[in-house]
Amino acid sequence: MSLRVFVVAGEPSGDRLGGALMAGLRALKADVEFSGIGGALMQEQGLVSQFPMAELSVMGIAEVLPKYRHLKRRIRETAEAVITSKPDVLITIDSPDFCLRVAKIVKEHSDIRTVHYVAPSVWAWRPKRAVKMARCIDHVLALLPFEPPYMEAAGMRCDFVGHPVVAEPPATPKDIQHFRESYGLDDAPFLLALPGSRRSEVGRLAPVFGAALGEFVLKHPEFRVVVPAAGPVADLVREELQSWPVETVILDPTNLSVDEMKRHKRAAFAGADLALAASGTVSLELAAARTPMVIAYNFNWLTWQMMKRMALIDTATLVNLVSDTRVVPECLGPDCHPQNIFLELERVLQNPKAQQDAMALTMQSLGEGGAAPGTRAAQAILAAL
Structure with missing residues (x-):
């Protein structure tokens, strides 16, 4: 039946x-x-x-x-x-x-x-x-x-x-090398920028992310910036990136098959030295790849005021919550400002291993293996x- x-x-x-x-x-x-x-x-x-x-x-x-x-x-x-x-x-x-x-x-x-x-x-x-x-x-x-x-x-x-993130096959060193060659990254360190998967998110966060990364790359010119775009917002991401003060490598799903995009995204997450991401499930994807991160997010003013008053926890990042730590820095609401984000990226870059134990514990708790x-x-x- x-x-x-x-x-x-x-x-x-x-x-x-x-x-x-x-x-x-x-x-x-x-x-x-x-x-x-x-x-x-x-x-x-x-x-x-x-x-x-x-x-x-x-x-x-x-x-x-x-x-x-x-x-x-x-x-x-x-x-x-x-x-x-x-x-x-x-x-x-x-x-x-x-x-x-x-x-x-x-x-x-x-x-x-x-x-x-x-x-x-x-x-x-x-x-x-x-x-x-x-x-x-x-x-x-x-x-x-x-x-x-x-x-x-x-x-x-x-x-x-x-959580489904624990079932994703990990990228191999060969996958990462192929990804680097495909996008002309050679051996340069690179930072992932992930401004969200909703149009409203990208519209609010992309200008802030771009300004913060402009400061970061000015201090660390050896870094490249890679932006994996979610399918529903790929056109908006391309549009927003035109005004960023840094050159970017965009993973555009409109030019790739679903399987190709998955492979490239996994390799990008695993090969990245650092990530700046919108709050959400993406923090777990980064944790699965053991990529150190900074989380930033800003709501519309009215939404932020209401949520701030109703919140029962002091973190919006699942890695912090599941591991019962606060090792992933957050720039939320009024703190979602280019200078704040730049300073947090600097701190994480100076000590990228600080998040490793929390990431491993998070994945184990979510069913890895x-x-x-x-x-x-x-x-x-x-x-x-």
Whole structure:
């Protein structure tokens, strides 16, 4: 009997989780049918997305408001598609502002089982979200090992399935050398600049990153700057880089196949001497490659004021949180300023090994060396069904 799965992801990190989960389900279940919304990695597994996933890649209260009506319409359309198709399970992936609204409508009009992949960070802010979420979600798949008790206390089943970053194959020295030769880097040290995967992020962070790196390269002219661009924002990244005061090497996914981009990105992360990145999952990718980093992020003023007042933790970086250290420096909110970023890059460059133990502990805690998280997630879903 065929397993019918409706799966929804709203941003690149969710697409990555969804692709691995779908591959896991295909490996464990001979006959499975997918429908829903996702990006390139989920489409590789056979999904025909109902509309472009990039429409949902919006973050921050002030950023969402101008697109509220359009997002509300997409929420309704998606929920109606789920109810009409009557899948065996609805799997929503991250993007809680969109996904949980879809799940709420589905639960109000059906008994379809609902699974949410990525537990909300109730340990960081808005702890009552778990109770509210339990009204429409039956089962949660958690990326972090300390999250299940929070979800179970609210009445949901929750399985820790590990983070997908631990399943990525490491780049070999040969891969790194090929990458260097392909982009004319020779033996020069290089710094990764990662200004985000959402248009709103890139628009805010790219000018700040460019100014900070201008200072850094002025002091360290031997360094090259490499910018891996996320697919949905590649055009904006190219546009922003034109005004940077430093020469850059851009990894542009529009000119590469998905596999080529993966290989080049892994080699870039593993070969880099230092990284400047937006806050988010990318800090774990850097940790997996054992690349020392500085994290910088700035919200719209209104969003920052609200989040600052509601935060329950003193760090936004998962490496710091999982390892219970504060070794990765952060330039957040008003501190996301070129001079601050430059000074933190200098400090990390002077002692790049300071982050190594925390990175190793983080990867071990997230399931490094065990079964692939996509497989574990698929097993958890099938066991619950």
